[in-house]
Amino acid sequence: MAYSLEKFTFEFDGKTVEARAGDTVASALYRAGRRIFTRSFKYHRPRGLLCMAGKCPNCMMSVDGTPNVRACITPARAGMKVRHQNAIPSLENDWLAGVQRFDWLLPVGWYYKTLTKPWAWHAAEPYIRKVAGLGIVPEPGSGSTDYEHAWMHAEVAVIGGGPAGLQAAHELAQQGIQVTLVDDQSALGGHLRYRKQAGAVPAELIDKLRAMPGVEIISSAYCFGLYEGNLLGVLQSNPHPGAVERLIHLRAKRVVVATGSYEVPFTFENNDLPGVMLSSAVQRLIHIHGIKPGARAVVIGTQVDEVAADLSEAGIEVVATVAPADVVSAAGSSHVSGLRTRDREIPCDLVVMCGQRVPDAGLLNQAGGKLQWDAVCGAFLPVDLPPHVIAVGGVTGIGLRSAAPLPPAEVPFHKRAFVCFCSDVSTVDIRDGIGEGFDHIETLKRYTTLTMGPCQGRMCQLAGIGVCAHETGRSMGETGVTTSRPPNPSVTLGALAGPRHHPIRRTPVHYAHEAAGAVWLDMGEWKRPRYYKTATCSSERPCVEEEYRAVREHVGLIDVSTLGKLDVKGRDAGKLLDKVYTNRFSDLKPGRVRYSVLCDEAGIMLDDGTISRLAEDHYFITTTTGNLDFVRQWLEWWLLGSGWDVHITNLTSGRAAVNLAGPNARDTLRKLTDSDLSIKAFPYMACREAEVAGVPSLLMRIGFVGETGWEIHYPAEYGEHLWNKLLEAGAAHGIRPFGIEAQRLLRLEKRHVIVGVDTDALSNPYESGMAWIAKLDKDDFIGRNALRKLSSATPQQSLVGFIMDDNAVPQDGAAILVNGALAGRVTSARHSPKNGKAVGLAWVIAASAAEGSQIDIRVDGTLARARIVSDAFYDAPGERLRM
Amino acid sequence: MSFLIPCPHCGNRSVYEYRFGGEVKLRPRPEASDEEWLDYTYTKANEAGVQKEWWFHRSGCRQWLQALRNTTTNEVLEAFFPE
Numbered sequence: 001m002a003y004s005l006e007k008f009t010f011e012f013d014g015k016t017v018e019a020r021a022g023d024t025v026a027s028a029l030y031r032a033g034r035r036i037f038t039r040s041f042k043y044h045r046p047r048g049l050l051c052m053a054g055k056c057p058n059c060m061m062s063v064d065g066t067p068n069v070r071a072c073i074t075p076a077r078a079g080m081k082v083r084h085q086n087a088i089p090s091l092e093n094d095w096l097a098g099v100q101r102f103d104w105l106l107p108v109g110w111y112y113k114t115l116t117k118p119w120a121w122h123a124a125e126p127y128i129r130k131v132a133g134l135g136i137v138p139e140p141g142s143g144s145t146d147y148e149h150a151w152m153h154a155e156v157a158v159i160g161g162g163p164a165g166l167q168a169a170h171e172l173a174q175q176g177i178q179v180t181l182v183d184d185q186s187a188l189g190g191h192l193r194y195r196k197q198a199g200a201v202p203a204e205l206i207d208k209l210r211a212m213p214g215v216e217i218i219s220s221a222y223c224f225g226l227y228e229g230n231l232l233g234v235l236q237s238n239p240h241p242g243a244v245e246r247l248i249h250l251r252a253k254r255v256v257v258a259t260g261s262y263e264v265p266f267t268f269e270n271n272d273l274p275g276v277m278l279s280s281a282v283q284r285l286i287h288i289h290g291i292k293p294g295a296r297a298v299v300i301g302t303q304v305d306e307v308a309a310d311l312s313e314a315g316i317e318v319v320a321t322v323a324p325a326d327v328v329s330a331a332g333s334s335h336v337s338g339l340r341t342r343d344r345e346i347p348c349d350l351v352v353m354c355g356q357r358v359p360d361a362g363l364l365n366q367a368g369g370k371l372q373w374d375a376v377c378g379a380f381l382p383v384d385l386p387p388h389v390i391a392v393g394g395v396t397g398i399g400l401r402s403a404a405p406l407p408p409a410e411v412p413f414h415k416r417a418f419v420c421f422c423s424d425v426s427t428v429d430i431r432d433g434i435g436e437g438f439d440h441i442e443t444l445k446r447y448t449t450l451t452m453g454p455c456q457g458r459m460c461q462l463a464g465i466g467v468c469a470h471e472t473g474r475s476m477g478e479t480g481v482t483t484s485r486p487p488n489p490s491v492t493l494g495a496l497a498g499p500r501h502h503p504i505r506r507t508p509v510h511y512a513h514e515a516a517g518a519v520w521l522d523m524g525e526w527k528r529p530r531y532y533k534t535a536t537c538s539s540e541r542p543c544v545e546e547e548y549r550a551v552r553e554h555v556g557l558i559d560v561s562t563l564g565k566l567d568v569k570g571r572d573a574g575k576l577l578d579k580v581y582t583n584r585f586s587d588l589k590p591g592r593v594r595y596s597v598l599c600d601e602a603g604i605m606l607d608d609g610t611i612s613r614l615a616e617d618h619y620f621i622t623t624t625t626g627n628l629d630f631v632r633q634w635l636e637w638w639l640l641g642s643g644w645d646v647h648i649t650n651l652t653s654g655r656a657a658v659n660l661a662g663p664n665a666r667d668t669l670r671k672l673t674d675s676d677l678s679i680k681a682f683p684y685m686a687c688r689e690a691e692v693a694g695v696p697s698l699l700m701r702i703g704f705v706g707e708t709g710w711e712i713h714y715p716a717e718y719g720e721h722l723w724n725k726l727l728e729a730g731a732a733h734g735i736r737p738f739g740i741e742a743q744r745l746l747r748l749e750k751r752h753v754i755v756g757v758d759t760d761a762l763s764n765p766y767e768s769g770m771a772w773i774a775k776l777d778k779d780d781f782i783g784r785n786a787l788r789k790l791s792s793a794t795p796q797q798s799l800v801g802f803i804m805d806d807n808a809v810p811q812d813g814a815a816i817l818v819n820g821a822l823a824g825r826v827t828s829a830r831h832s833p834k835n836g837k838a839v840g841l842a843w844v845i846a847a848s849a850a851e852g853s854q855i856d857i858r859v860d861g862t863l864a865r866a867r868i869v870s871d872a873f874y875d876a877p878g879e880r881l882r883m
Numbered sequence: 884m885s886f887l888i889p890c891p892h893c894g895n896r897s898v899y900e901y902r903f904g905g906e907v908k909l910r911p912r913p914e915a916s917d918e919e920w921l922d923y924t925y926t927k928a929n930e931a932g933v934q935k936e937w938w939f940h941r942s943g944c945r946q947w948l949q950a951l952r953n954t955t956t957n958e959v960l961e962a963f964f965p966e
Binding site: 227228229231251601602629633636637640641779780784785786789 | 884885886887897898902904911913917920923924925937939941947957965966
């Protein structure tokens, strides 16, 4: 084979490493002489290449800031920065390697046995985290964020690009079926890429397949899960230079699983030493990367001819072949230097394990297939597959032969005979776990963490079952396998989170706010002005006070375009509203507005808003900003099957809305409209369609902030036009735009409740002080039955107003105490310029809800005294908003 | 959770396009007993098997529909607009 001569460099721990085209990070490092690739999870034992196929935990490194990257399957790229993990200061010289001398202090289940007091874990955790573990998660913002999501569809998805997968894809494509082939290696061909004696990679077939219409090939992508509805989770590395990983949601009508099999190691003392490798890893190094992995090799196994021939051909001397049962231990400290058998020690620099091959059947198990023990193959084979999933090739067990008897006649019990390489679980740990009563494979797994590490059981499951079967006297089949669950193998959290795209909604007046110095507040997807910075104020509190004073003394203007706006038309519109809202609407006169809440069948308040009757068969509803979709779906749901003539249209995006409020609101608005705005002609809670500054508008006289005011709804196209006209007209009257913060303060002084802020998923109108809103004498409406019960029930708690005794300002959510006992919580509190002290709304127990009751509120760690007030804190009779 | 619901209007679509609306139940008459109202408001059959449910196709046709779903396998046997 001709190996590419194109060379480049990357960095490992700050040193330059040379790589060739086609290299993975691990193959380049191995060629450069590196033998230790990581330190083990618990004991910090040196670990070297074991599988070279991304199946084991032995080569995990940090690549360009991303931790736990499998170096053996990650293509090397020029300039990439690779760092070692879990060793201080270096892989060769790890200070923490001393931990393994204390392994007798670390029995299986050590946490549960030692850290039995709650304080013990808290005391020990920081040290454990430092000593044990994997890579270090980068600080927020410093890691890679170049993750993508993609959605794909296929008639048939073929998982695995080995000979079976290629052939299946080709046959399907020839029948005109649309096929997507997913392969986890950088090049197609599967085991033919490194098993030269099994045949050549079918290059012609691959070329043909690539050229066929309807065939999509995704390389360097592993399938980590097969979910309901044949949804495949596929993670592709480096789909293009702009992305680290791409998560593909691949939906297929049928799935062909051609994942083949992988090789697992034998269990003996020091089986984890660098230089002890699986035969398939050795073959990959020789045939794919052109590396001679040693000079003198010992081969362990019963079927060794193929590998022995490959080794000889590569110029590696095969000094001995040993049967698995004869192996005692590997010798060496940081690299293998020999193999001890029952009768001798053989010096060598490479131990090649012709291990058992295990069908990679995790996806089939996830699809609902069972795994059945087959003694001839020495493996659990997939059976009982669901109809939409087909297994072909090595994963079915075809050609598999047992490499060593299972369960083993004799288990090498030794603290350094590793079954699980991910978290250093030895044969002794498993025996002890079983001895302590965890003798079922599923409980044994959870107690010892066997199969729970990054390799997700690929390396350890079969050996673990073998030890468990041996110790419990059961057969392999009786012992059984643990369940495969996605994601398997592990998936980067960043890839699951995907690109950081957040939808933003801007109101039709957005850019006028921006120009006016708005400081933004995110409300769901919406951007809303929190307050405005001006020439006279630059921080929140003074700005909000200026805005507050403008509304109370002159006139203010706020953008309320985010309100949900529903147009409800039809002969039976009133009937629908009567049924869904608690207030009555069928008797509302055209030209009038009414407020209502909307309850569920348990009497819980779900939303509130105003409803204007524009004509006999025409209503206009506003909902709270976040509840529009819910209210619309709720209305349409109750409309189903009624046979009523009602049509609901969502006007939220089509309409801008502003609220003009303050003593000078009338004088301001009068300049822009011919409509009669006098108290008599346009009283409180009236509505009218009229032109304002030439724009057809709906005017509603409502008073959330407690002053004379109009809410004006108009076509979104005129968003900034009307806003600017109103500011122009109000200039002589002291107008100011005001934001959410001022609005919240203004309404709080009026004790107007915000549903969803002051109320929650347990609040009903009676406990919220809004008994009047439920018209129990109406025929039937949603929640009536529950509300009727609640109307006569003794309330457990009440939503009340309070005023502080001193200057303390409680935070929203602060605890309320009465005589030292918890008695409620604050929902909203603000410093009230009108009262000179903070006022607010709070839920308190019924016993402390009476006017004048004293309560204590926790403010900055101390208690501050407050008093319950039943009236509004501002203009209790409500005269100003009617003026 | 990644099953498909065959919307009678839009076709087979991912469950993430839908909002779940609960079991299909018959609302009691206003004069029904407290027990019936309690049962309707708070009790769920939570069938281990095929159950008739409300689903709203929010990212599609924005219609309410009913579906027969096997709650143990998440297989949707049928989806239709209610009578």
